[in-house]
Amino acid sequence: MAIIERPSTPALAGSGAPAVVTPSQAYGVLKRPVSTTGWRSWVFTVDHKKLGIMYGVVAMFFFLVGGVEALLIRLQLAGPEGTVLSAGLYNEMFTMHATTMVFLFVMPMGAAFANYFIPLQIGARDVAFPRINAFGFWCFLVGGIFLNTSWFLGGAADGGWFMYQPNANALFSPSHGVDFWGLGLQITGIASLTGAVNLITTILNMRAPGMTLMKMPIFTWMSLVTQFLLLFAMPVITVALFLLMFQREFGATFFDVSAGADPLLWQHLFWIFGHPEVYIIVLPGFGIASEVLPVFSRKPLFGYRFVVFSGAAIGFVGWGVWAHHMFASGLGPVSVAVFSMATMLIAIPTGVKIVNWVLTMWGGKIWFTTAMLFIVGMIAQFTIGGLxxxxxxxxxxxxxxxxxxxxxxxxxxxxxxxxxxxxxxxFYYWWPKMFGKLLSERLGKWNFWLMMIGVNLTFGPMHIIGLQGQPRRMMNWTEARAGEGFFNLGFWNRVASFGSLLITIGVILFLVNVWNTHKKSSTTPKAPLDPWDARSLEWITASPPKEHNFDAIPTVHALDEFFHRKYEVDHDTGEVRKIASAEEVLAAEEAKADKHIHLPSPSYWPIILAVSLPIMGYGVIFNRLLIAVGGVILLLAMFGWALEPSVADDSDYDPPVDGGGTSKELANIG
Amino acid sequence: MSTTADHVEHADHDHGDHGDHAPEAHAHEHKPDSYYVKIALILAAITALETSTYWVDFGAFFLPTLLILMAIKFVMVASLFMHLRGDSKIFSYLFYSGLILAIGVYVAFLATFRFFAST
Amino acid sequence: MAMWMFLGSECLLFGGLISTYMLYRGRHPADLGPDQVFDIPFTSVSSFVLLMSSLTMVLAVSSAAQKDDRRTNLWLTVTALLGATFVGGQVYEFTSFYREGLGFTSSLFSSSFFTLTGFHGVHVTVGIIMLMALVGINKRGRIPGDKAEVVELVGLYWHFVDVVWIIIFTLVYLIPS
Amino acid sequence: MLGLTAASAAVLAGCAKDAPQDTWQPKGENAQKIHDLQWPVFLVAGIVGVIVLAAIGFVVIRYRDKGQPMPEQSHGKPALEIALTILPALILVGVGIPTASTIFDLADESDTECIINVTGQQWWWEYDYPAQDGCGGIAEPIVTSGQLVIPANTNVLLRLTSRDVIHSFWIPALNGKKDTVPGRVHTLRMQADQPGIYAGQCTEFCGLSHANMKMEAVALNPDDFQTWVGNQLEPYVSPEAGSQAALGEAAFTANCAYCHQVNGLSSTAPDGTVTPVLANPDQFVVSGAAPNLTHLMTRNTFAGATWDLLTDECRDRVWNASPEEFGALYLQGVTAECLNAVDLREWIRNAPAKKPMYASDAQKANSDGKVRGMPALGLNETQIDQIIAYLLERN
Structure with a gap:
């Protein structure tokens, strides 16, 4: 049903030129990929929705990988003197658990939602640079795979995800694990950087008419802040990783104390990146919470402006607090005091968010769907974590x-x-939008409660264990230091390990839920167009959205545009009246459908370019010849990319099949 | 890495805008070539002055002089050659926010190493 | 706009490298420090060359805006040549340092110096490739979209690289440790 | 409810018994200062947490969908927003001021009267006491490891550094942790109110055996401390000729003394010339150090304080001693009856099997043939017996 249509060039837009066509002629070096079905339609796609789904699937896979690593860690620590893992393997396990969860799950899952929903939420047909978007995804995928192949090629990184120097230099960590780690993150870092440039441009340039910044859906806002953080944080870790690589591969001495270096250099660079990274991780979650809460409370977000500004404030202040990861590293009292105060400062905007979420629910008409339950649980837990x-x-x-x-x-x-x-x-909130099917609410609630209880049983006792003095990153704990009172380490470590099992069951239920929903795809009914009585722009289109997102780009008049098209608010009485159904709103939009919709064409180059990077990575580690091979592929791919217009040329297209039809009709034919 | 590709795509897509914000304002007026040559001459003169510090002793003014001259050159190239001055404000914001963030963060970073105390 | 963002991001990259250099510039054997090895007159000349390449780049952009393909190509080529001269100077400088005994791994000063200036050199080289690619595809009439804008974007990148050198030249070369 | 659990857990943690690294049971002035700062913060955080969670609970129950009409589409009340922004800001100012003053207070080292150098390496701690007038006077330098012995009620200045990677020195009952960074010297003030033994652990991830890098601080009252100093400086006494220990001395010299120094140990050549046996760990160990074993049996632990030299019974007696009795009990050291020979034998037989270390030939290849940790020496059981007999006299 997907269609590939003519490119958007200003001279031709709206000139009445033909619409649906098939590219016929090769441009650049290789023939342009045009499949609309099968694996080719995914591998060479530049459609932000397909890329978003692929980001999600791959991130979910890495979530399971990281989860298994976490389970092994908890299994090891369930009793004293654990012997499930050897010391070396344990160190690799917690290093890779953190690396996988941070860089290969939470960040890309945020990117998945951002990719899929930002264009939909701002009323755009795609992102600003669709091929770069595809390139970013493939960089993430190959980087993640590259990183994890280290398990089979001599052992994974064992220096902790923070990779402190000099413990991570070649003398103290002789396996190739750290090399894999550094190069792998360098590759996934490209994904983050290109994604950031792309999404910021998209948000600033491609909003629907009428959508001022202060009418932008809050998830888009939080993603914008996230992308700015990525934009400025990634180069810092890039520098750090280059220094690490030069040290390990080419004999430089940046962290070599005997040469006079200061190992704290690494810590500073890492945390200058690392602390913004923390907000990169949570801000998309804040955005989702701020979307879901108003929908199920049937009320606008309380203090939208405050939520936006506090998000931006977190983005700014987040740069001035990195050294609070280093309070014990011997900074000197002045630095410690300054960073201590700055860190307290950041609690204020975070507190503002929690207050606003609670006040959004206050006075509402709360509908407890699975999505809403997850958010209520999230607010409670985030409050504890914040305090x-x-x-x-x-x-x-x-x-x-x-x-x-x-x-x-x-x-x-x-x-x-x-x-x-x-x-x-x-997932639960947007699943019907993405796939046109509802996940089971019954299984979903089991999923929620298991995870909620599991998280609290796993991580709640860790407060106790920590205050009782159990250090992290230890492959085992001993009875001699466990104590015997109510707060003894043994009991609470077992509780924590038990809790991790509940989380596991919860996650498995989620997978079962997805499986059930899609296995019976022919029998399960389609989800209603607007199952949650939602409020924002992404719901004013079909579910799942057509390849071109919107038949007509909606004009925005208000925050919560969709809500205001469905409901009329009496300003005197505060009474809310329904004036239109979602179907009616959509029909009204579709009636205005654009005759000509222009989408970028698929391309081979993003994936080829991305694949050249791990080849060079293996080259750095194993055989310098491979660097050359990768480099040649890289150059060819860049050359091919530059020569290939991002959209196929006019001459690539056949004459119109149906001269008079609107693109909507054509979309149905295609 | 992707810069080459970047601008190619950029050119294609900016025109597909349907936003209501300021468009990518590249419609700044074009100055005659002599204008740019004059700027270049000034920059060259500043560079000559900077280099002269290698031979001439400026005493206590040495460091501030060099830093100020450097800043002048930077701003001149950024605002005149890169015509930030005539362009949409948002470019300035994007670029200078990165620059100021970099200066702020790295000055604080060096301060924690007592870099400024020792020199 | 994307280019501006990218450049903003690059500020943090070079900021990190410059800071690392500042931190380590004093850590070297007494006879192989910056004051001993730098050849200020030589570097001043190559800095001047790079600065002038910014001028020719502006002229290229200006010609492109006036749709004068021939002059655009001319100025782009001159810019690329000036850039190549600069990189050549850097290569010469590096080899002469190396002969004086200052290798990449000699000291913290040398590692951070070569890393910083090397990164900058790579940026200049990438810029030269972009310029030559522009000339090439321009000749074939293959620049898609608005030609002047593409030239301008490359110009922005080029000026940025120049601006970074302005900072490096002052902080690294002129201010003694 | 969860918040309550967490908050009350935090508060009640102070009541737990027998958790040697509990951070809520300060036993010295510095830890007390931290505690005085942190418990009100935890309390306030707990109260705020309870209020927020209660509010969430209230909202969730009160405003659930009971068929009420669509609520008013209110976008917020700026006055309330600002009030709710200022309120936490005020609380944080209230927290921030004492925090800053405590930071500077803890960093003040002008009142310390005794200096001890603490050096971390993979995976044990070395303590050396320079000759000084402080600590009641130390005539000659003392080098020991595993247990940091300090005079009670005295402000001790620890000068912390490392020989290889970053470690972190932490005795929770006495003070917060401070990283030991190679190439840098950090200082930490330490003071214990009463004689006793205080557990600690390396808390910066430092490689393979990070979990096995523990330490203990032992506080003795000043008189006992002087006794301890005197004992440490006692000259070397060779084992009685022909005894098991004398054979052990030879075995030790042949197998252990390359790395482990025993002050005063010497070897006699066939021609009668006596040369002191000097350890040269630089040549064999990456960090360039191995524990000094001159008075091993005055300590209660070995191998990075991970295993006890005392049997469980004797260990419990020391750990549970009252402050008055503690000094005498500790100064007894390890006697033959109390020796935990089981772990010690295993250790001497094959150290890397007991504690993961980089000591195999393959692993040594990555570091110029040097080990990180103690290698397996391939000693036979007789030699082990002899060495243990010898070590037992190192008191």
């Missing part, structure tokens, strides 16, 4: 807590309890 965060902003008290399980409790409450729960809410 424990304030306790480490107090630097002296942080010197007791840092590098203990208390920190693990803190950031899992924010990242798992906050960001990941919000992502799950996003």
């Amino acid at each position: 424990s965060g304030v306790t480490h902003a107090v630097a002296p008290s942080d010197t007791q807590q840092t590098d203990t399980y208390y920190i693990i409790a803190h950031f899992h409450y924010t990242i798992f309890g906050g960001a990941v729960m919000a992502l799950f809410a996003g």
Whole structure:
């Protein structure tokens, strides 16, 4: 049903030229891929929706990988002197668990939602640079695979995800794991950077008529802040990773103390990137929460402006707090005091968000769907995580807590309890939009409760374990230091391990839910057009959306545009009256359908370009010859890319099949 | 890495805008070539002055002089050659936010190493 | 706009490299520090060359805006040549340092110096490739979209690289450690 | 309810018994300062948490869909927003001021009167006491490891550094942690109110055996501390000729003394010349150091304080001693009856099997043939017996 249509060139737009056509002629070096079905339609696609789904699927896969790693860690720690994993394997496990979850699950899952929904939420037909978008996805995929092949090629990285120097240099970490880690992150970093440039341009340039910045859906807003953070944070880690690579591969001495280097250089560079990274992880979740809450409370987001500004404030202040990861590293009292105060400052905008979420529900008419449950759970857990965060902003008290399980409790409450729960809410909320089918609410509620209880059983006790003095990153704990009272480490470690099993079951239920929904795809009924009585622009189109998103680009008059087309608000009485159904709103839009819709054409180059990168990566590690091979592919791909117009030329197309039809009709034919 | 591709796509897509915000304003007026040559001459003069510090002792003014001259050159190239001055404000915001962030963060970073105390 | 964003992002990249250099510039054996190896007159000349390439780049952009393909190509070529001269100077400088005993791994100063200036050199080289590609496809009439805009975007990148050198030249070469 | 659990857990943690690294049971002035700062913060955080969670609970129950009409489409009340922004800001100012003053207070080292150098390496701690007038006077330098012995009620200045990677020194009952960074010296003030033994652990991930890098701080009252100093400086006594220990001395010299220094140990050549046996760990170990074993049996632990030299029974007696009795009990050291020979034998027999280390030939190849940690020496059981007999006299 997908169609490939003529390109958007200003001279020709609206000139009455033909619409549906098939590209016939090769441009550039290879013949342009044109499949609209089968694997080719995915591999060479530049459609932001397909890329979004692929981001989601791959990120979900890595979530399972990271989850298995976490389970092995909890299994090892369930009892004293655990022997499930050897010391070396344990170190690789927690390093890769963190790396996988941060770089290969939460970030790309945020990117999945951003890719899929930003154009829909702002009323655009695609992103600004569709081929770069595809390139970004493939970089993420090949980078993630590259990173994980280290398991089979001599062992994964074992220096912790923070890879502190000098423990991660070649003398102390002789396997190739750290090389894989550095190069793999370099490759996935390209995905983040290109994605950031692309999405920021999209948001700033391609909004529907009438959509001012302050009428933009909040998820798009939070994603915008996230992308800015990525834009400025990625180069910092790039520098750090290059220094690491030069040190390990080419004999430089940036972190070599005997040459006079200062290992704190690495820590600063890493955390200058690493702290904005924290907000990169949670802000998309904040965005999803701020979308879901108003819909199911039947009320606009309380204090939209405050939520937007606090998001932006978090984005700014997030740059000035990195050294709070280093309170114990010997910075000197002045630096510690300054960063301690800055860290407290950031609690204020975060608190604003929680207050606004609660007040959004206040006075509402709350409908407890699975998505809503996940968000309510997320708010509760994020509150706990935020408050424990304030306790480490107090630097002296942080010197007791840092590098203990208390920190693990803190950031899992924010990242798992906050960001990941919000992502799950996003799945349930947007599934009908993406696939036209509803996930089962019954299974969904089981999924929610298992995860909610599981998260609290797993990470709640870690507050206790940490305050009882159990350091993190230890392959085992001993009875001698466990204590015997109510707060003894043994009992609570077992509880935590048990909780991780509940989370696992919850995640499995989610997968079952997805499987059930799609296995019977012929028998399960289509989801209603507007199952949640939603409020924002992405719902003013078919589910799943057509390849061109909107038949007619909607004109925006208000925040919560869709709501205002369905309901009329009496300003005197505050009474809300329904004036149109979702179907009617959509029909009205479709009646105005654009005659000519121009979409970018698929391309081979993004995936070819991306694949050249890990080849060069293997080259750096194993055989310099491969660098040349990868480099040649890279150059050829860039050359091919540059020569290929992002949209096929006029002459590529056959004459119109149906001169008079609108694109909507043609879409149905195609 | 993707810069070459970047601008190619850029050219194609900016015209597909349907936003209500300021369009990509490239419609700045074109100055005669002599204008740019004059700027280049000024820049060259500043560079000559900077280089002269290698031979001439400026005493206490040495460091501030060099830094100020550097800043002048930077701003001149950015605002005149790259015509940030005539372009849409949003470009300035994007670029200078990166620049200022970089300066702020890295000055703080060097400060934690007591870099400024020792020199 | 995307180019501006990319350049904003590059500020943090070079900021990191410059900071690393600033931190480590004093860490070297006494006879192989910046004050001993730098050849200020030589570097001043190559800095001047790069600065002038910004001028020719502006002229190329200006010609492109006036749709004068021949002059555009001329100025683009001159810019690329000036850039190549600069890179050539850098290569010469590196080899002369190397002969004086300052290798990449000699000291923290040399590692961070070569990393910083090397990154900059790679940027210039990428810029030269972009310029030559522009000339090439321009000749074949293959620049898609608005030609002047493409030239201008390459110009922005080129000026940025120049601006970075302005900073490096002052902070690294002129201010002694 | 979960918030309550978390908050009350935090508050109640102070009541737990027998958790040696509990961060809520300060036993020294510095830890007390941290505690005085942190418990009100935890309390406030707990109260705020309870209020927010209660509000969520209230909203969720009160405003669930009971068929009420569509609510008013209110976009918020700026006055309420601003009030709710200022309120947490005020709370944070209230937290921030004492935080800053405590930071500077803890960093003040002008009142310390005793200096101890603490050096971390994979995967154990070395403590050396320079000759000084502080600590009640130390005439000659002392080098020990595993257990940091300090005079009670005295402000001790620890100068922390590392020989290889970053470690972190942490005795929770006495002070917060401080990283030991190679190439840098960090300082940490430490003071214990009462004689006793305080557990700690390396808390910066430092490689393979990070979990097995523990430490203990032992506080003795000043008189006992002087006794301890005197004992550490006692000259070397050779084992009685022909005894098991004398054979052990030879075995030790042949197998262990390459890396482990025993002050005063010497070897006699057939011609009667006596040369001191000097360890040269630089040549064999990446960090360039191995624990000094001169007075091994005055310590209660070995191998990075991971295993005890005392049997469980004797260990419990020391750990549970009252502050008054503690000093005498600790100064007894490890006697033959109390020696935990099981773990010690296993360790000498094959150290890397007991504690993961980089000591195999293949692993050594990556680091110029040097080990990180103690290699398996291939000793036979007789030699092990002899060495243990010898070590037992290192008191």
